[in-house]
Amino acid sequence: MQAWKEYQQKNKDRFLEELLALLRIPSISARSENKPDMKQCAEAVKQQLLSSGADKVEIYPTDGHPVVYGEKITDPSKPTVLVYGHYDVQPADPLELWHSGPFEPVIKEGKIYARGACDDKGQFYMHVKAFETMVQTNSLPTNVKFLIEGEEEIGSPNLAKFVASNKELLKSDVILISDTAMISLENPSIDIGVRGLSYIEVEVTGPNRDLHSGVYGGAVANPITILAKMIASCHDENNHITIPGFYDDVIESPDAERKLMAQAPFSEQEYKDDLGVSSLWGEKDFSTNERTGIRPTLELNGIWGGYTGEGAKTVLPSKASAKISARLVPNQSSEVITAKLLKYFKEIAPAGVTVKAEEHHGGEPYMTPVD
Amino acid sequence: MQAWKEYQQKNKDRFLEELLALLRIPSISARSENKPDMKQCAEAVKQQLLSSGADKVEIYPTDGHPVVYGEKITDPSKPTVLVYGHYDVQPADPLELWHSGPFEPVIKEGKIYARGACDDKGQFYMHVKAFETMVQTNSLPTNVKFLIEGEEEIGSPNLAKFVASNKELLKSDVILISDTAMISLENPSIDIGVRGLSYIEVEVTGPNRDLHSGVYGGAVANPITILAKMIASCHDENNHITIPGFYDDVIESPDAERKLMAQAPFSEQEYKDDLGVSSLWGEKDFSTNERTGIRPTLELNGIWGGYTGEGAKTVLPSKASAKISARLVPNQSSEVITAKLLKYFKEIAPAGVTVKAEEHHGGEPYMTPVD
Numbered sequence: 001m002q003a004w005k006e007y008q009q010k011n012k013d014r015f016l017e018e019l020l021a022l023l024r025i026p027s028i029s030a031r032s033e034n035k036p037d038m039k040q041c042a043e044a045v046k047q048q049l050l051s052s053g054a055d056k057v058e059i060y061p062t063d064g065h066p067v068v069y070g071e072k073i074t075d076p077s078k079p080t081v082l083v084y085g086h087y088d089v090q091p092a093d094p095l096e097l098w099h100s101g102p103f104e105p106v107i108k109e110g111k112i113y114a115r116g117a118c119d120d121k122g123q124f125y126m127h128v129k130a131f132e133t134m135v136q137t138n139s140l141p142t143n144v145k146f147l148i149e150g151e152e153e154i155g156s157p158n159l160a161k162f163v164a165s166n167k168e169l170l171k172s173d174v175i176l177i178s179d180t181a182m183i184s185l186e187n188p189s190i191d192i193g194v195r196g197l198s199y200i201e202v203e204v205t206g207p208n209r210d211l212h213s214g215v216y217g218g219a220v221a222n223p224i225t226i227l228a229k230m231i232a233s234c235h236d237e238n239n240h241i242t243i244p245g246f247y248d249d250v251i252e253s254p255d256a257e258r259k260l261m262a263q264a265p266f267s268e269q270e271y272k273d274d275l276g277v278s279s280l281w282g283e284k285d286f287s288t289n290e291r292t293g294i295r296p297t298l299e300l301n302g303i304w305g306g307y308t309g310e311g312a313k314t315v316l317p318s319k320a321s322a323k324i325s326a327r328l329v330p331n332q333s334s335e336v337i338t339a340k341l342l343k344y345f346k347e348i349a350p351a352g353v354t355v356k357a358e359e360h361h362g363g364e365p366y367m368t369p370v371d
Numbered sequence: 372m373q374a375w376k377e378y379q380q381k382n383k384d385r386f387l388e389e390l391l392a393l394l395r396i397p398s399i400s401a402r403s404e405n406k407p408d409m410k411q412c413a414e415a416v417k418q419q420l421l422s423s424g425a426d427k428v429e430i431y432p433t434d435g436h437p438v439v440y441g442e443k444i445t446d447p448s449k450p451t452v453l454v455y456g457h458y459d460v461q462p463a464d465p466l467e468l469w470h471s472g473p474f475e476p477v478i479k480e481g482k483i484y485a486r487g488a489c490d491d492k493g494q495f496y497m498h499v500k501a502f503e504t505m506v507q508t509n510s511l512p513t514n515v516k517f518l519i520e521g522e523e524e525i526g527s528p529n530l531a532k533f534v535a536s537n538k539e540l541l542k543s544d545v546i547l548i549s550d551t552a553m554i555s556l557e558n559p560s561i562d563i564g565v566r567g568l569s570y571i572e573v574e575v576t577g578p579n580r581d582l583h584s585g586v587y588g589g590a591v592a593n594p595i596t597i598l599a600k601m602i603a604s605c606h607d608e609n610n611h612i613t614i615p616g617f618y619d620d621v622i623e624s625p626d627a628e629r630k631l632m633a634q635a636p637f638s639e640q641e642y643k644d645d646l647g648v649s650s651l652w653g654e655k656d657f658s659t660n661e662r663t664g665i666r667p668t669l670e671l672n673g674i675w676g677g678y679t680g681e682g683a684k685t686v687l688p689s690k691a692s693a694k695i696s697a698r699l700v701p702n703q704s705s706e707v708i709t710a711k712l713l714k715y716f717k718e719i720a721p722a723g724v725t726v727k728a729e730e731h732h733g734g735e736p737y738m739t740p741v742d
Contacts, residue, residue: 030682091684097581119583154683181586195585199683208647210468212490214566215552217698218668219659221652224693225606225671231596232603276579279722281592288590297589300596301686302677307694311401311525312570312731313462314696315672322595323678325685327588351650360683 003137008129018048019125022087023105023114029065029088029154038065038150041087045148046070052128053135054146060166062158065150069169072135073143080143082172083131085124086152086179089116123178124148145172152179155197155361187265193367195296196328198338199360202227202345203321206353210306211316221352223320224305230348231322234298238284241298241326243344249332253294257370261289296337297327323360334362374508379500389419390496393458394476394485400436400459400525409436409521412458416519417441423499424506425517431537433529436521440540443506444514451514453543454502456495457523457550460487494549495519516543523550526568526732558636564738566667567699569709570731573598573716574692577724581677582687592723594691595676601719602693605669609655612669612697614715620703624665628741632660667708668698694731705733 008015027041028034042059049057049070057070065088073080092102092115100106105114112122127146134140147170149159163170182189204223211220236242253261266289272280282291291297305320307313326337342357349355379386398412399405413430420428420441428441436459444451463473463486471477476485483493498517505511518541520530534541553560575594582591607613624632637660643651653662662668676691678684697708713728720726 030680030684032681090686091678091680091682093678093680094581097689153685197585197685199685206648210465211646213668213670213672213696214568214698216646216663217670217696218662218666219651219653220646220648221650222671224674225602228599228602228671228674231599235596275582275587275591277577277591277723279592280590281721281723282590291589292587295589297584299584299588299685299687300593300599300677300691301584301684302679302688303595303599303691304675304679306671306673307462307464308673308675308692309401309462309464310403311462312694312696313401313524313672314568314570314670315461316670317673318468320671320674321679323683325584325588325683327585350652352648352652 004133004139007133007137011133015129019112019122020105020114022048022121022125023112023116024103026092026103027088027116027150028091029151030091035065038088042066042068042150045087048125048128049146049148052132054131054144060162062151062162064154064158067150067159067162068146068148069166070146070148071144072131072140074140075143078142079173080145080171082145082147082170082175083124083127084175084177084179085127085146085148086120086150087124087148088150088153089119089121090153120152120179127176127178145170155199155363157361183264183266184270192370193293193330194365195293196332196334196365197325197361197363198328198334198341199301199323199325199362200338200341200345201321201323201358201360202230203319203356204230204305204349204353205319205356207316207318210318213314213316216316217314220316221350222316223353224317226350226353227303227305227320227322230345231300231303231324233348234344239282240284241296243298243340245340246296246298246326246337249336250296251330253290257294258290260370261293262287264289294329296329296332299325299327301325325360328363328365330365330367332365334364338362375504375510378504378508382504386500390483390493391476391485393419393492393496394483394487395474397463397474398459398487398521399462400522401462406436409459413437413439413521416458419496419499420517420519423503425502425515431533433522433533435525435529438521438530438533439517439519440537441517441519442515443502443511445511446514449513450544451516451542453516453518453541453546454495454498455546455548455550456498456517456519457491457521458495458519459521459524460490460492461524491523491550498547498549516541526570526734528732554635554637555641563741564664564701565736566664567703567705567736568696568732568734569699569705569712570672570694570696570733571709571712571716572692572694572729572731573601574690574727575601575676575720575724576690576727578687578689581689584685584687587687588685591687592721593687594724595688597721597724598674598676598691598693601716602671602674602695604719605695605715610653611655612667614669614711616711617667617669617697617708620707621667622701624661628665629661631741632664633658635660665700667700667703670696670698672696696731699734699736701736701738703736705735709733 025041045068054070060067102115180191206223302323306317345357396412416439425441431438473486551562577594673694677688716728
């Protein structure tokens with residue numbers, strides 16, 4: 001048996017325990033109440049890198065959550081691989097839909113169920129343990145650097161600044177990112193691009209207080225109805241996005257690329273079965289993989305307003321809100337699209353309501369040339 | 372000074388304390404967790420009626436919350452007045468919008484702020500204390516009966532049965548109901564009708580689980596978007612309701628009645644100022660009082676789906692839901708309209724989502740002839 005395989009098998013249980021410990025930390029970057037957990041998680045990542053063989057590890061503060069950097073430079077003349085990952089996770093609610101606690105990992109049929117298990121603690125941990133295995137078996141062929149950040153799930157607002165200020169530190173020949181998707185478990189995939197993001201929140205306010213729908217109903221603009229009309233107006237009957245100028249900067253994929261995409265193994269029936277839907281949905285004249293890959297989209301991520309509890313309440317609410325995000329493709333700009341979205345929702349507001357529209361965060365699309 | 376006025380002034384503080392005590396009971400009929408409070412409140416109403424001079428008071432159980440009945444029969448040959456009221460209140464959330472606790476009444480500038488203060492504990496309590504005053508000053512000119520129920524806010528599902536089974540008990544010459552509206556504090560009003568109600572809840576389900584909008588966005592029907600399109604389709608550009616057959620049974624008010632309505636004192640500017648809106652809204656070709664009085668309406672009472680917490684989460688939610696109610700006018704039927712609403716929302720669902728639409732409760736419209 002090869003040395004690395006032997007090492008891996010001997011340490012398998014410990015590897016698993018270490019990952020589970022990492023998954024138990026509720027490192028939700030979006031919630032201020034989890035700030036202490038974020039610090040604890042950064043510290044845990046630091047200890048992991050050190051115990052796995054890194055020579056030097058540091059936690060760098062940012063204006064938000066800290067970045068963890070680690071390295072092992074065996075020979076400056078050798079190539080350097082930079083591994084990127086993130087230790088933060090998305091909020092875990094709605095909690096009632098979890099079969100087990102989001103931060104109490106359980107293993108069922110060989111799969112780990114926990115918030116962050118596959119986005120992105122599982123992935124970067126895999127690289128850390130591969131690194132440890134190579135160090136311990138004297139088979140590390142390159143220098144290795146780790147950049148594990150804590151703000152990916154909120155759009156990495158402080159990462160660009162950190163990278164720009166630490167060019168020498170982060171210098172490398174290859175960057176390895178595993179926070180992406182694969183076509184299926186049977187098809188190892190190399191992603192050649194990631195879509196960008198514009199994320200906004202829209203709040204529609206009608207009357208200055210919640211009203212009784214029996215006394216005022218019919219005479220006052222209902223913020224939920226207005227918000228619904230606004231959302232409904234964002235897509236036409238072909239599911240094209242109607243925000244003015246939304247497609248202006250989109251670089252259409254050449255036919256050659258679309259042909260390559262169509263060759264990737266994909267079963268629409270399996271996809272539908274997995275999601276439990278009888279029919280797919282999306283922009284006309286594009287395939288499913290194109291809709292999720294090379295096309296920009298506009299999705300509703302959340303909506304709320306009025307009475308949402310048990311039973312009935314005849315309220316005509318003062319406010320209704322929605323979280324809305326667009327996925328962007330080359331060469332759309334997050335800043336430009338966000339501005340267009342905010343403008344659109346403010347401009348289509350009818351008299352009788354006021355609209356507050358705010359930016360959450362963005363991210364730029366990127367694509368590696370296929371040649 | 373007249374005897375009743377003297378009695379009233381002498382007992383004013385006690386009257387107020389008694390009302391405040393009643394307002395402190397969180398008698399929310401819609402929430403199962405408040406069931407013990409409902410019982411406590413019915414008992415409190417019983418004690419109030421007894422101590423105010425009723426000869427006989429009984430709490431009648433129903434399939435839901437109990438009805439409190441009380442009476443003072445001074446002379447069977449005299450006319451009998453039946454006072455109707457309800458001791459239940461609507462849910463109090465969103466709690467963060469209250470300046471003081473909904474069940475911790477405070478008095479500011481001569482007004483009592485508490486859930487139920489003006490719907491309907493305040494009103495029926497006023498009748499109870501008027502009754503007490505007349506009993507104590509030997510000036511009660513009629514027999515009096517009280518029917519104080521506990522399910523008005525959830526559509527009085529068990530009241531019809533109770534009334535039908537107790538015709539002799541409830542027999543009366545005049546029924547006095549004060550759970551209505553008045554044009555302004557300067558204009559004492561007699562309401563001649565109440566609108567009916569159809570209340571439904573709609574749940575749209577897309578994929579079988581919450582998805583990542585970066586991985587699946589654009590390829591799967593988004594339940595929030597679909598629900599928004601459904602809601603947007605319920606009114607046309609003139610704010611007429613588009614549910615098929617919705618207006619079929621509406622009796623249009625004769626011009627003479629509309630002329631009478633137009634004579635009621637009403638300032639649209641004061642109405643707008645009070646609500647803090649720059650513009651009113653509603654069905655074309657009808658005045659504000661007509662829109663809230665003689666016209667049926669369709670209002671969104673609540674909506675929720677996806678991530679509604681702090682910050683951003685790129686979720687494509689599995690479900691989105693809304694609470695929707697229609698106000699009905701003579702001679703619309705709650706049962707018929709509810710069936711039409713449920714059918715509409717089920718039928719307009721596109722492939723790719725499933726819709727569950729359920730009835731909450733209803734109520735029939737009623738109007739007293741104006742002659």
